[in-house]
Amino acid sequence: MGEVxxxxxxxxxxxxxxxxxxxxxxxxxxxGIKILDVEMDADHNRSVITFVxxxxxxxxxxxxxxxxxxxxxxxxxxxxxHPRMGALDVLPFVPIQNITMEECVEIATSVGERIARxxxxxxxxxxxxxxxxxRRRLEQxxxxxxxxxxxxxxxxxxxxxxxxxxxxHPTAGAVAVGARMPLIAFNVNLDSSDLExxxxxxxxxxASGGGLPHLKxxxxxxxxxxxxxxxxxxxxxxxxxLSRVFDEVRREAEARGVRxxxxxxxxxxxxxxxxxxxxxxxxxxxxxxxxxxxxxxWC
Amino acid sequence: MGEVxxxxxxxxxxxxxxxxxxxxxxxxxxxGIKILDVEMDADHNRSVITFVxxxxxxxxxxxxxxxxxxxxxxxxxxxxxHPRMGALDVLPFVPIQNITMEECVEIATSVGERIARxxxxxxxxxxxxxxxxxRRRLEQxxxxxxxxxxxxxxxxxxxxxxxxxxxxHPTAGAVAVGARMPLIAFNVNLDSSDLExxxxxxxxxxASGGGLPHLKxxxxxxxxxxxxxxxxxxxxxxxxxLSRVFDEVRREAEARGVRxxxxxxxxxxxxxxxxxxxxxxxxxxxxxxxxxxxxxxWC
Numbered sequence: 001m002g003e004v005x006x007x008x009x010x011x012x013x014x015x016x017x018x019x020x021x022x023x024x025x026x027x028x029x030x031x032g033i034k035i036l037d038v039e040m041d042a043d044h045n046r047s048v049i050t051f052v053x054x055x056x057x058x059x060x061x062x063x064x065x066x067x068x069x070x071x072x073x074x075x076x077x078x079x080x081x082h083p084r085m086g087a088l089d090v091l092p093f094v095p096i097q098n099i100t101m102e103e104c105v106e107i108a109t110s111v112g113e114r115i116a117r118x119x120x121x122x123x124x125x126x127x128x129x130x131x132x133x134x135r136r137r138l139e140q141x142x143x144x145x146x147x148x149x150x151x152x153x154x155x156x157x158x159x160x161x162x163x164x165x166x167x168x169h170p171t172a173g174a175v176a177v178g179a180r181m182p183l184i185a186f187n188v189n190l191d192s193s194d195l196e197x198x199x200x201x202x203x204x205x206x207a208s209g210g211g212l213p214h215l216k217x218x219x220x221x222x223x224x225x226x227x228x229x230x231x232x233x234x235x236x237x238x239x240x241x242l243s244r245v246f247d248e249v250r251r252e253a254e255a256r257g258v259r260x261x262x263x264x265x266x267x268x269x270x271x272x273x274x275x276x277x278x279x280x281x282x283x284x285x286x287x288x289x290x291x292x293x294x295x296x297x298w299c
Numbered sequence: 300m301g302e303v304x305x306x307x308x309x310x311x312x313x314x315x316x317x318x319x320x321x322x323x324x325x326x327x328x329x330x331g332i333k334i335l336d337v338e339m340d341a342d343h344n345r346s347v348i349t350f351v352x353x354x355x356x357x358x359x360x361x362x363x364x365x366x367x368x369x370x371x372x373x374x375x376x377x378x379x380x381h382p383r384m385g386a387l388d389v390l391p392f393v394p395i396q397n398i399t400m401e402e403c404v405e406i407a408t409s410v411g412e413r414i415a416r417x418x419x420x421x422x423x424x425x426x427x428x429x430x431x432x433x434r435r436r437l438e439q440x441x442x443x444x445x446x447x448x449x450x451x452x453x454x455x456x457x458x459x460x461x462x463x464x465x466x467x468h469p470t471a472g473a474v475a476v477g478a479r480m481p482l483i484a485f486n487v488n489l490d491s492s493d494l495e496x497x498x499x500x501x502x503x504x505x506a507s508g509g510g511l512p513h514l515k516x517x518x519x520x521x522x523x524x525x526x527x528x529x530x531x532x533x534x535x536x537x538x539x540x541l542s543r544v545f546d547e548v549r550r551e552a553e554a555r556g557v558r559x560x561x562x563x564x565x566x567x568x569x570x571x572x573x574x575x576x577x578x579x580x581x582x583x584x585x586x587x588x589x590x591x592x593x594x595x596x597w598c
Contacts, residue, residue: 298597
C-alpha cells in the first residue's frame with residue numbers, strides 16, 4: 001500500500017471554465033497525480049481542485065497548479081464573495097495513507113519555498129505548517145485580503161511572509177501554504193424555522209465557544225425547506241468523532257424542543273471516519289477499516 | 300471502475316498447509332486474480348480462500364482451485380467437525396461491483412458445467428443459482444454428506460446433480476456451486492452468563508423463527524469471558540440492514556434486563572454496509588459510498 005497525500009488548492013477563479021480547466025490540466029499532467037474532484041463556484045468566483053499522489057508527485061502537481069494560476073488569474077480584476085489574497089489562494093496538504101502530518105508539513109514547506117523562489121510570490125505557512133502560533137488560523141493569515149496586504153506586507157512587521165518578497169505579486173498576490181487533517185463538512189437540519197435556535201446551538205458546540213475541539217459551526221436559514229441548519233466543518237475527526245458532533249447537536253436541539261430533520265455530508269469523508277461511526281454505533285470491539293472488503297480489493 | 304466478482308470456495312483440508320498453499324497458488328497464478336484472504340481451521344479440517352477478479356478471470360481461478368483440490372484431497376480419509384461432501388465443498392460467487400446477481404448466476408452455472416465435464420465431479424447449483432427451490436439451501440444440498448451421497452445420488456431421483464455423473468467422484472466427492480450476496484458475520488456479546496437468554500434471542504430474531512429476513516442466529520456461551528453471545532450471519536444486508544439487526548438484539552436483551560457488552564464483525568464487510576450504518580445513525584440524506592475519499596482514490 002503506497003503513500004497517499006491529498007492536496008486541495010483553492011483558486012480565485014470560479015467563472016471562466018477554460019481557466020480552471022487549464023489549471024487542472026497542468027496538475028493532472030504530472031505523472032502519479034489523480035484528480036478526484038473539481039468544483040467551481042460562480043458566486044464566490046472561486047474553485048477547488050482535489051487531487052492525490054505520493055510525496056514527490058504531489059509537490060510537482062501543486063507547483064504546476066500555482067504556476068498556471070499565476071499566469072492566468074489577475075487579482076486586480078477579481079471580485080467575489082469569498083475572501084482571498086492570491087490567484088492560488090490556499091494550498092493545504094493532507095495526510096491520507098502511510099504518511100504523517102510531520103511529513104506533510106515538510107511537503108508544504110518545500111513547495112512554499114519553491115513557489116516563492118520560482119514565481120516571486122510571498123508565501124505564508126499556516127495550520128500545522130505555521131512557524132508562529134498566530135499563523136495557524138487561515139482567517140488570520142488572510143486578513144485584509146489582496147488589497148489590504150498590498151499595503152501591510154511592507155509596513156507591518158508581523159505581515160512578513162515565511163518565504164519570498166515583502167511585496168505582493170502584482171497580479172497573483174500572495175498564498176497560504178499549509179498542512180492539515182482531512183476536513184469533514186457536515187450539516188444538520190433542524191425541524192424549526194427559528195434561525196436563533198440554529199445560531200445558539202452553533203455558538204454553544206463550536207470550539208471557539210468552548211465546545212467541541214476542532215469544530216467550526218454556523219447557523220443558517222433554509223427558507224425554501226422551512227428548516228434551519230447547523231452547518232459545520234470538523235477539522236480533526238480523530239480528536240472529535242463525527243458521531244459525537246451529531247449527538248451534541250441532537251441533544252442541544254431536543255433541549256430546545258426541536259427535532260433533527262436530517263443531515264448531510266458535503267463532499268468527501270475519509271473511510272476511517274465512516275468506520276469509526278460504524279464501530280461506535282454497533283459497539284464494535286477492535287473493528288478496523290482493513291475489514292472493509294473494498295479496501296482489500298483496492299489496496 | 301471495473302467489474303469485481305468475489306469467490307469464496309471452501310476446501311476440505313484445514314491441517315496440511317502445503318495442500319492449501321498449492322490450491323491458493325493455482326488460483327493466484329491466473330492473471331487478474333487477487334487473493335484477499337486464506338483461512339485454515341484444523342478442528343473443522345477445512346479452509347476458506349477469498350479472492351476477486353473480473354468475470355473471466357474469476358471463472359478460470361475457480362476452476363483451477365477445483366482442479367487442484369480434486370488432485371490433492373481424498374475425502375475417504377478426511378474427517379472434521381464441519382459437514383462436507385466434496386474436496387472443493389462449496390463454491391459461491393458474490394457480486395461486488397458493476398456486476399449483477401444474475402450475471403453471477405451465469406458464472407456459477409458456467410463454472411459448474413465445466414467442473415462436471417472436465418473433472419467428472421457431480422455439481423449441484425445452490426442459493427441464487429439453484430434450479431429448483433429445494434436446492435437453494437446449502438444444508439439441504441449437502442445432506443448425508445460425502446458418505447451418504449455416495450448411495451443416494453444413484454437411487455434417489457431428487458439427488459440427481461445439475462451437471463455431471465450420477466456417481467460421486469471416488470476421491471473428490473461432489474460440489475455445490477452457487478451465487479449469493481456478500482455475507483456479514485456479526486456477533487453481539489451480552490453482559491450475562493445465562494446461555495438461555497442468548498438462545499432465546501437468537502430463536503426470536505432469526506429468519507427461520509419468523510424474525511428478520513436473511514438472518515441466521517445461534518446462542519453461544521463465552522465461558523472465559525463470562526458472557527453469552529448471539530452469533531449471526533446476515534446473508535443480505537440490502538434487505539435487512541445491519542443496524543436493524545443490532546437494534547433488535549439490543550431491544551430483546553434489554554427486555555430481558557440484559558445489557559449489550561459489545562459486538563464484533565468477523566472477517567470482511569462491504570463498504571456499502573458500513574456506509575448504510577453511517578447514514579442511518581447520522582440520519583444522512585442522500586449519502587453514497589462514492590463520497591468515501593478512499594473509494595475515489597482507489598477506483
